[in-house]
Amino acid sequence: MRRPKPNLKSIQKALQKLEQNNFLNERRRRLYNRKYRKSLFFISVWVGRILYFSLFIIVCSTHEIIKTTRPEVLTKCEIEEYLGHSRKGSYRVTEVALETQYGHYFAELIDVDLPKLVSGDTVTIARNYYGKSIFFTQPSWSVRYGLTNHLIIYSFILFPTFISFFFNDGFDRFTDKLLLLIWAANIIAIGLYFLTDF
Helix, strand or coil, rough: CCCCCCCCCHHHHHHHHHHHHHHHHHHHHHHHHHHCCCCHHHHHHHHHHHHHHHHHHHHHHHCCCCCCEEEEEEEEEEEEEEEECCCCEEEEEEEEEEEECCCCEEEEEEECCCCCCCCEEEEEEEECCCCCEEEEEEECCCEEECCCCCHHHHHHHHHHHHHHCCCCCCCCHHHHHHHHHHHHHHHHHHHHHHCCCC
């Protein structure tokens, strides 16, 4: 049995109903988002991201400013060298793990000739305004060598945090999960940088 062909009137009625449903869905979304953007969750995430960006700018502009230096005696010193490879060619990586009476330090140096360093030597550790160890050297050296710290972790989530500003639709359940994940990452990064010794 053949289905009857839809006439012009029924097509117009179906299009009108579809348009009305779209209008109602859009209105529902708009009203929900107005309420969602005033919620404690959304405001907390927004403040967390703004705080993260503000602190990132401050930290990046002041990270390598030395506030204090302290001589520390090496109780353990491990140095490993290996060749790394990239499209531009090979390069030499020197991994340095230092342990002193005050803590542990790590450095990854690329194509650098590190002077001889052994347990019992005294090294000078430079720290910034936030108490982060940033360089190590010796009085007889003319060069300072950078130490690895949590600024790298702080930088990793910069791009995802920026992208998350475009996710503001509370009607989409994926938005909540993404914003919660970014908010947690921001808090952890801030905590790791400002509240830990490393």
